[in-house]
Amino acid sequence: MNILTIPLRNLRRKLLRTLLMIAVFSIGVASVTALLELSKAVGESLEEKLAAYGANILVTPRTETLSVSYGGMALGDVSVDIRSLTEDQTIAAINGIHHKDRLSAVAPKFALLTKVGETPVGVVGVDFDQEMRIKSYWHAQSGDLRLGEGEILAGSEAATRLGLSPGGQVVVEGKPFTVSGVLGPTGSGDDAMLFSDLHALQRAAGRENRVHFVEVAALCSGCPIEEITEQLAAALPGTDVKAMGQVVKSRMMTVEFVERLAVAVSGVILLTACVMIGLSVFSSVNERKNEIGLLRALGYSKASIFTLMSLEGVTLGLAAAVVGQAAGFAASSRLMALLDLGAAAPTFAPAQFAAVFAAVALLSVLASLPPALAAARIEPSQALVML
């Protein structure tokens, strides 16, 4: 027996009220836990889905332009010092940055302008697997959506212009390629291009291990895109690394909106729960003024009375933290299944559990603070009137 005995016994005596208070606070904690887990899963799911619709960082060789004029007449800008990138070094450098685990796709490109018959056309060599991660919207209008050694995928416009169909032959830089499929219209520049395997095109052009630019898709949830951009720039001197502002911004806004919504709703729920705890302790103080007066007459200090009353609120809060988190995890798991968030599942993190536990304890103390202080201020002489 010690100072804990009094609040614990009092809570046990009013078991129904205690259970109701724990249930109410647990619902608050469970809602917050479920919302946080859901927002995390929704954010990651959104990121993955958004990343599938394009890259958000572009790595290109650094170029300098020179404005040329002669005799007062502007002759336009001339690009000088055009370089390509070394494929293996560039890819290794990108995959070696600190936030490498936040990169969902690294898609290098080798581009050249060639003629098929007499018609000029752009051909882009791609790493097909990486390309499909950022262009999941590609689909075959005819033929197969594949890109093996010696095969070409034709954009819809290019196929029409060049009269290409699956199984047809195309000669690029003197090497024959077979058309494996024709892409459906995408509304982008892809429609006018031919796509071949990166290494096959490099060899055909006699420029092995060279790429012209690299598109990178980064998952931005929880990591600022600026940091990834800076890390890439530091790892790749002599290149320009540009975050595609609008793409990044819209993705971040979507993810942040979900997170902000979760935080706002959680805040309201927790505030309500805190008010409930505070009201419960206030009611307990009012009901037990005689008891508090008696304890003061028995020599209890104000600090002891404050502790007694706070402990009631904290006990309710801690019980709710355990029950609420367990219920929150269970609810979020069920909701994730209902919302079809793929393989997303709530992850039990001891640090997060401890943090929520501590936060709820702190909130309970704060909620109990006004009534506990009021109880501590009851003077024995006031109690005498009641006694």
Next chain:
Amino acid sequence: MLIAEDVVKSFAAKDQAAPVLRGVSLSVSPGEFVCIVGRSGSGKSTLLNILSSLLTPDAGSVRYKGRDLAAMGEGERNKLRATDFSMVFQMHHLLPYLTARENVLAPFLSGLRPVSAARRRQALACLDRVGLADKADRLPGALSGGERQRVAIARALVTEPGIVFADEPTGSLDGDTGGQIMDILSRLNADGLTVLMVTHEPAYAAMASRVIEIRDGRIAAAH
């Protein structure tokens, strides 16, 4: 042991100070059984509360073992009430969710340190002194009015106080039960306990070694 000198106390009533005590002086020696008597509103309970440090006088002083209560800090007064002074009220004021023995131990529950086995034995011994050792594990709801008041007396004894202040301890009890409570207090006094009791029952006052009558906030008679 306990000396009050020229104690004055007023309470505010309708923007005016209503004097309750108008200069009361008395002393209590170790082992005495002093009764304060008087009609309702005479100021006897107020005097008891001032003497037990629960109220502060407007003027005058109260000294316990030579120390002025008013000069003590709040912590010292708390300590005094936890060790040297004990209170028995008209109502038993037991905590309804603690057993009789746990109620007796209530003065020791203000800290984190668990109550020792010695204290538990001490609590049982106090209950034995009031004849309730066999009901130590009962909740107050399972005890009669007289038994609850006896538990309250045991609670007042457990700290081995220098003085017990009893404010009409028989006030809520019937005649027979009140008589039993008075018998217990008399016996404890005979064992050496100093008792300062307020009552308006002349029969109970007659059991004290000294009676002080309060009238209109002053001592009207002492014998």
